[in-house]
Structures are given as structure tokens and as C-alpha cells.
Amino acid sequence: MVQQEAAVGGGKAPAKLDAQVLKIAGVIVLGAIMSILDVTVVSVALPTFMREFDATYARVAWTMTGYTLALATVIPLSGWAADRFGTKRLYMLALFLFTAGSGLCATADSINQLIGYRVLQGLGGGMLMPLGMTIMTRAAGPERIGRLMAVLGIPMLLGPIGGPILGGWLIDAANWHWIFLINLPIGAIALIYAWFALPKDNTEPSETFDFVGMLMLSPGLATLLYGVSSLPEAGTISKPKVWVPMLIGAVLVIGFVFYSFKPKHPLLDLRLFRNRNLTIATVSLFVFVIAFMGAGLLFPSYFLQVRGESTLHAGLLMAPQGIGAMLTMPIAGMLSDKIPVGRTVPFAMALIAVGFFTFTQVGPDTSYVVLCGSLFVMGLGMGGTMMPIMTSALKTLTHHEVARGSTLVNILQQIGGSVGGAVMSVILTSNLNDAPKIPGAVNPQTKEPLTVADIAIASHDKGAQGAQIKQAFGPDVIAQGLKFVADSFASTYWVGFILVLATFIPIAFLPRKREVSHLNDDVDAAGTPAPVIMH
Known part of the structure; x- marks a missing residue:
């Protein structure tokens, strides 16, 4: 078992996050930034991988899928491993695996190698968030958990803003290898920081492993x-x-x-779902992640494949979403400590639905002002949705249940993201496959007939290939193809929009009264924290 001192003793926790909590938060946020940035950076690099490795979109998408599979595999083990080896040791191991995996990704000379190294990255990245949430939730105490989630939301902000911009700039200014090499110095700093900032582990014989x-x-x-x-x-x-x-x-x-x-101590404690607030919050989060994250991965693809933007410009066009979240997330964090989330989250979801609807109407020349404004509105809603729901999920758990609760939340989030991404990709791919074929035109590599969608997407190439395509097929065919591709994206976004509306069903059951926190239930009358079993 792992024993840690609660930041709150027998009395009330201070209203603000103190220096010790913020020092620990710095380590957790730095690790989470690396993990989340890496996902969004790779999302804008997929067209580059297709060109560099001469692979299909479905194939290069495994650079993201392999990472997610590794996350889903290792997250259930993180609770037991933290119990057995201690949170500090395990968190540093996760940082090392993620950083080492990043270095190996930069050396890949085939798409299969890159996928394999991304799996190694995921083995480390899968432990960063659940461990970080556990460490931070215990350090801050129940009275400050909303503000804590706002701090943990910083990576959620920097991901949509910084990831596409950083990835686009590195690819345009240097090459794709640098989207992974950039993690090496950050990982080294995070390891040194963790060594000094995280409290020393005090482990005792662990529970039997399931x-x-x-x-x-x-x-x-x-x-x-x-x-x-x-x-x-x-x-x-x-x-x-x-x-x-x-x-x-x-x-x-x-x-x-x-x-x-x-078993008395299962690998994943599903008994926690007896807690109504945890159940409602995790179901809400699961449906939301399927809808928003699945379709959200396709937003940069629209700018790249329909509008012909560079990876840097596609990243910049996604920035309004992160800016919107940056404005509302700190406010939502403070409000969730004072106002039940059931009274605030529905309004935030309404903003997401309004912004999302615009993308169901996209065409090949939709105004960027309209699109960026919609992304900004969605960002405002996202900042008031994800962290408050997570707060509701963890707030009424006891001190020793937090590790298991955060593991449940993270697993469902990863499954939802994978399901959402796969469903949206299938729908988009199916729509594009129905594009009209061009008589007599075949792909020289695959020998498959070329469609107007293939020609339209390929015409965005800034080099000789793009010029040859424009000369060979003419503006009418390219315009027809761009219209078809834009319509395919719009149809896919309709599915995402319907799923966003479906999210209103579970969030209608989120608590509308103040929740009684049990996070200090393991603290005795003298103010001494009871041993915390991390599972």
C-alpha cells in the first residue's frame, strides 16, 4: 500500500492552491502537456505521413490508433502499479517511456516502425493522466477540487491551440521528425522536475495483483x-x-x-458505479468524447483536404477553439466548487451544439470568419464541460477511491475517443469512396480508378504534381471534386452533431444540488490521514 499525507488535515483546506500544491501541479501539467500535445500534433501530420511513407489515410491513422490502444491496455494496470511501486517512481517511469518512445518515433523509416514506436509512447502516456489526477486530487483536497481541475485543464487548452500550430510549423519549417524530437528536452526537464518536486514514496507490501x-x-x-x-x-x-x-x-x-x-481487490473496481454521481458523470463524459473528440479530429482535415491549407495554417485556424476554452475553463473550475455542475454544464453543451452545427453546412468556400467563430463558440462550451464533469465524477469519492475512480474515468475517455475517431473515419471514408470515378484515370501505385475526390485533394499539392493535375483535369473536374469532398465532411459532421445532441440526455441527470465530498473520510479525528490504498 502507498501512504501519502493529505494536503488537508482535520480542518478546512485553504481556498487557494498553495505553493506546495502548485509545485506538484507543475510536474503533472508538464507531463500531460507532452501527452496531449503529441496527439494533436500527429493529427495534422497525417497527410505528411501519407506522402512520406506512400501509405493510405487508413494506414497512417494507425499512428494515432496504436497510441490509443497502448493507453487503453496500460491504464487498468496503473492503479496496482502505483500501489506496488509508488506514484513518484511510476510517474517518472511513464515520463521516461514516453520520452524514449518519442526519440524512437523520430528515427522511424517506415510506417510500420512508426506505429510500433507510437505504441511504446502510449505505454508511458497511458499512465501519465490517471496518475497525475490521483496525485493532484489528493494534494488539493475536496474544497479545491474544482480549481484543481481547472489547473489540470491547462493541457486541454494548450493541446487544441499549440498542437496543430506547433506541428504545422515544425513540419513546414523543418520536417516531420521534429514533432517527436521536440519531446526530448521537455521530457528531460519533466523528469528532473519530478525528481525534486514529487514527495518521496513510502511503499509497504502491496495487495495481491489481480x-x-x-x-x-x-x-x-x-x-x-x-x-x-x-x-x-x-x-x-x-x-x-x-x-x-x-x-x-x-x-x-x-x-x-x-x-x-x-475478488476483494479487482484490477478495475466497478463497484464504484454504485456512486450515482460517478456513474452519471462518466456516462456523460463517454458520450461527449465520442461525439466531440471523434468529429473534432476531422476539423484540421477539412482545412487540409478541402481548403488546401498548409499544416501550419490549419493549426492556426484551429486556435480559436483553444482560446475559447482558455476563457471559460478557469471560470468553470471556480464555479464547480460553488454551483452544482448540473446547473452549468447544459449551458456549456448548448454552446458546443450551436458551434458544431455550422460544420454540418460546410462547403468548399465557407467563410473562415464563420468557421473560426464557430470553433471559438465550441471552445467556450468545451471549457465549461469536460473539467466540471470530471470534477463531479471524483468529488464524492473517498480519499482511497480517487485512484480507482480516475482510472475508470480515463479508460472510458480513451474508449470513447477511439470509438468516436473510428466511427467518424469510417463514415468519412465511406462517403469519399462514393465519389464519381474519372473514366480512364487510374492511380499509378494501386491501379485503382481515380475519383473526382482523389483529384481534388491531390490538386492542393504545391509542387509539380499539383500543377500537372490542374493542367490534366481542368478546373471543372477539380471544382466538382472539392464540392464532393466538402459534402462528405458535412455529412460526417451531421453524425457528430446528432451525437452532441444525444449528450444532453445523460447530462440532464447531473447533480443540481451541492454534493457532499467524502474525500476526507479517510482522515481520523486527530487530523492524521489514514493509509491510502491506491488500486
Whole structure:
């Protein structure tokens, strides 16, 4: 078991986050920034990977999917590993794996190598957020958990703002290798910072590890998400490479659900779902992540494939979303300490829905003022949605339940992101595959017939290839193709918009009365924190 002192003793925690909490927060935020920035940086680099490695979009998308699969596999183990080895040791190991994986990614000379190294990155990145949430929630105490979540929201802000811009600039100014090399100095600084800032681990003999649960849950999540993520490449659920791993994964995960109520200390404690607030908050977050994150990954793709923007310009055009979130997230954090989230989150979701609707109407020449304004409005809503929902999920847990609760939240978030990304990619790919074919025109590599969508996207090339395509096919064919591609994106965004509206159903059940925090229930009358079992 791991024993740590609560930041709050027997009395009331100070209203503000003190210097010690902020020092620890700096380590956690730095690690989270690396992890989240890496996801958004890679999202704008996918067209570059297609060109550099001569691969399809569905293939290069595995550079993101492989990372997510590793996250989903390792997150369930993080609670037990923290219990066994201590949060400081484990957090530093996660930082090292992520940084080492980044360095290896920069050396990849094939798409398969890059995917493999991204998996190694994910093994480290998967532990950063649940461990960070656990460390910070305990350090801040229940009275300050809303402001704490606002601090942890900083990476959520910097991801949408800095990731696409940084990735676009590095690719345009240097090459794609630098989107990974940039993590090396940041990772080294974070490791040194963690060594000095995080409190020393005081470990005792750990609980028995749930090997049976691990053999069901981790492989089950990995194979289930592998099948789901294979959908864009396969194009249909009927292919064995899709439904076989999905079926095997689903059987293992369902088996774990029934098994997890038997052992005293299961790998993932589903008994926590007896807490109504945790259940409602995690369901709300799960549906929201499927809708918003899935479609959100396609926003940069619209600017790249329809509007022909460079990766840097696509990143800059995404910045209003992060700026909007930057304005509302600190306010939402303070409000969630005072006002029940059930009274604020629906208004934030309404902003997201209003902004999202614009993208269901996109065309090949939709005004950038309208699009950037919509992204800004969505950012305002996002800043008032994600962190308050997470606050609601963790606020009524006891001190020793926080690690298990944050693990549940992170697993559902990763599954939701994977499912959302796969579903949106399948819909977009299916729409693009229906584009009219050009008689007599074939792809020289694949020998497949070329469509007006292929020609339109390829015409954005700034080099000789783009000029040849424009000369060979003429403006009418290219205009037809751009209209078709824009319509394909709009149809996909309609699905995302409907899912956003569906999110209003679970958030309608979020608490509308002040929640009673149990985070100090493990502190005795003398103000001494009881041993905290991290599982």
C-alpha cells in the first residue's frame, strides 16, 4: 500500500492552491502537456505521413490508433502499479517511456516502425493522466477540487491551440521528425522536475495483483479497440479483421465485468458505479468524447483536404477553439466548487451544439470568419464541460477511491475517443469512396480508378504534381471534386452533431444540488490521514 499525507488535515483546506500544491501541479501539467500535445500534433501530420511513407489515410491513422490502444491496455494496470511501486517512481517511469518512445518515433523509416514506436509512447502516456489526477486530487483536497481541475485543464487548452500550430510549423519549417524530437528536452526537464518536486514514496507490501482480471481486461480492451479501429481501412464490419477481434474483445471485457465483483481487490473496481454521481458523470463524459473528440479530429482535415491549407495554417485556424476554452475553463473550475455542475454544464453543451452545427453546412468556400467563430463558440462550451464533469465524477469519492475512480474515468475517455475517431473515419471514408470515378484515370501505385475526390485533394499539392493535375483535369473536374469532398465532411459532421445532441440526455441527470465530498473520510479525528490504498 502507498501512504501519502493529505494536503488537508482535520480542518478546512485553504481556498487557494498553495505553493506546495502548485509545485506538484507543475510536474503533472508538464507531463500531460507532452501527452496531449503529441496527439494533436500527429493529427495534422497525417497527410505528411501519407506522402512520406506512400501509405493510405487508413494506414497512417494507425499512428494515432496504436497510441490509443497502448493507453487503453496500460491504464487498468496503473492503479496496482502505483500501489506496488509508488506514484513518484511510476510517474517518472511513464515520463521516461514516453520520452524514449518519442526519440524512437523520430528515427522511424517506415510506417510500420512508426506505429510500433507510437505504441511504446502510449505505454508511458497511458499512465501519465490517471496518475497525475490521483496525485493532484489528493494534494488539493475536496474544497479545491474544482480549481484543481481547472489547473489540470491547462493541457486541454494548450493541446487544441499549440498542437496543430506547433506541428504545422515544425513540419513546414523543418520536417516531420521534429514533432517527436521536440519531446526530448521537455521530457528531460519533466523528469528532473519530478525528481525534486514529487514527495518521496513510502511503499509497504502491496495487495495481491489481480492476474485473472488483467488477463481479461487489458487484452480485451486492446482487441476490442483494434477491431473498431480497423473499420476505416476495412470499410465494413463484415470483414474478419474487424468483427473477430471485436467479438473476442467484447467477450473478454464482458467476462471481466461479471468477474470483477468476486475478488476483494479487482484490477478495475466497478463497484464504484454504485456512486450515482460517478456513474452519471462518466456516462456523460463517454458520450461527449465520442461525439466531440471523434468529429473534432476531422476539423484540421477539412482545412487540409478541402481548403488546401498548409499544416501550419490549419493549426492556426484551429486556435480559436483553444482560446475559447482558455476563457471559460478557469471560470468553470471556480464555479464547480460553488454551483452544482448540473446547473452549468447544459449551458456549456448548448454552446458546443450551436458551434458544431455550422460544420454540418460546410462547403468548399465557407467563410473562415464563420468557421473560426464557430470553433471559438465550441471552445467556450468545451471549457465549461469536460473539467466540471470530471470534477463531479471524483468529488464524492473517498480519499482511497480517487485512484480507482480516475482510472475508470480515463479508460472510458480513451474508449470513447477511439470509438468516436473510428466511427467518424469510417463514415468519412465511406462517403469519399462514393465519389464519381474519372473514366480512364487510374492511380499509378494501386491501379485503382481515380475519383473526382482523389483529384481534388491531390490538386492542393504545391509542387509539380499539383500543377500537372490542374493542367490534366481542368478546373471543372477539380471544382466538382472539392464540392464532393466538402459534402462528405458535412455529412460526417451531421453524425457528430446528432451525437452532441444525444449528450444532453445523460447530462440532464447531473447533480443540481451541492454534493457532499467524502474525500476526507479517510482522515481520523486527530487530523492524521489514514493509509491510502491506491488500486
